[in-house]
Amino acid sequence: MELDSAREARPQEGSSLSGEWSRSALGQAFSKILHCLTGQEARLGKARDAALKDLGALIEDTECDKLFEGSGAPLRGMxxxxxxxxxxxxxxAAPLKEEDSRGEGHNQVAAKATEVGLLFHKLLGKVEASKNSLVCPEWKTSLRHLAGPIYIFAITHSLEQPWTSPRSREVAREVLTLLLQVTECGSVAGFLRGENEDEKGRFTTIMGLxxxxxxxxxxxxxxxxKHVFSWTLQQVTRxxxxxxxxxxxxxxxxxxDDYQTENKILGxxxxxxxVLNVVVLLCLLDLFPVLEKAQQWKGDGARPTTHCDEVLQxxxxxxxxxxxxxxxxTYARHLPAFVKRLGILTVRHMKRLERVITGYLEIYDGPEEEARLKILETLKLLMQHTWPRISCxxxxxxxxLLKLICxxxxxxxxxxxxxKSALLQEATDCLILLDHCTQGQVKGLLANIPQSCDDTKVVNCIRKVQQVSEGAPFDGT
Known part of the structure; x- marks a missing residue:
């Protein structure tokens, strides 16, 4: 493949800008290579081989600030x-459909993978070099576009499979190692889920690809x-x-659901x-009634301890x-389901539930406040099911509750x-339920707060409790 128009735009040898491309010429060069790899020309071996050779030269030749420039081509950035x-x-480099991979098919795939892996290695090397460059901040944007396809390539060819060879596996593993280094991840699991709680991770991107x-x-x-999906899935846990x-x-x-035993096992x-890492608790709650049919309480003596009690404990x-x-x-998300299932029998766990509820309400849980909202839901259910034990x-x-509202x-x-509004509303509903469970004691204890508190939001919550307690309808009980 000839890249005449692009090469004409390059500086002459010996100039101070030797080895660099103009913005539009570089974009055109990569676009032509992309067209050759994805269009009708991809079927022609010579054109495809030339495109790969040109791509390697472009990566080696181009300075980092040009290679990752955000406006390196008309309409689309580099x-x-x-x-x-x-x-x-x-x-x-992907393996062929099983029925098409006859004869030398697997060997050809391994050879392609080795060639592509070396190109990816060069490209990631440029990204790594750009990380220390003050003139090329766009490498992060480029890495977001590159990381997913490179990861899929690396996993496809690093596992021992019929379409791989010792050399292709070696190159793919080197690419994966460099990808983790460039993304500053200590493991594949960290790459997928994020290295810390504030980082999103790339699992969603990989699944999308x-x-x-x-x-x-x-x-x-x-x-x-199927192997890339299975292996990737099992790197991410609860x-x-x-x-x-x-x-x-x-x-x-x-x-x-496939007819082949190999696929059935993999699925x-x-x-x-x-099941182990996502829905285990909810699955167990559905299974308990079946497992405990023989333990029906007949009204004589104490109710037997159930599997649900043991899991909640x-x-x-x-x-x-x-x-x-x-x-x-995660824990808080599942807690309401246990209270619903056990009902009045939740009294067996009251002391520990009280400590968990008060402890979790104290801690800020991030912008969405998922844990504290679920704990408030748990508290409402607890008071509804065990109201005779709430007064103490x-x-x-x-x-x-007052500390949370403040x-x-x-x-x-x-x-x-x-x-904030959801938290205040849920906490107010809990105060109303608490007042009902204690025959109006909450109303008496809060009587003087509106006169001594200058916070409008706090006063509004207290007044809602007083109004409902005085006879206004409340749909939370």
């Missing part, structure tokens, strides 16, 4: 073009896809996997991982000392207004 090139390279090849019509066109259920469950069911492994044991916000949110806990619960009302920046 980061997006590089991302499209990376996707094309990943597809080029795999999705077109994971439907009923297409998932067998590339024999590597609580990070919870938010991705709608992305991971359909492909797992699709693979497990079941995916489903097993999902274990959950509360882990909840109480937990300080990591992601795990606190009046002081503890009242202090915790903290939220006085929070100037951290929490969005809709979330």
């Amino acid at each position: 980061p997006e073009i590089l991302g499209q090139v990376a996707k094309a390279l990943e597809k080029y 795999l999705k077109p090849d994971l439907n009923k019509e297409s998932w067998k066109n590339n024999p590597a896809i 609580p990070w996997l919870n938010q991705h259920l709608e992305r991971i469950l359909p492909p797992s069911l699709l693979i497990s 079941v492994q995916c489903l097993h991982h999902i 274990l959950v509360l044991t882990h909840m109480e000392p937990e300080h990591r916000l992601l795990l606190r949110r 806990r009046l002081v503890v619960l009242l202090k915790a 903290d939220v009302a006085r929070d100037p920046n951290l929490t969005p207004e809709p979330v």
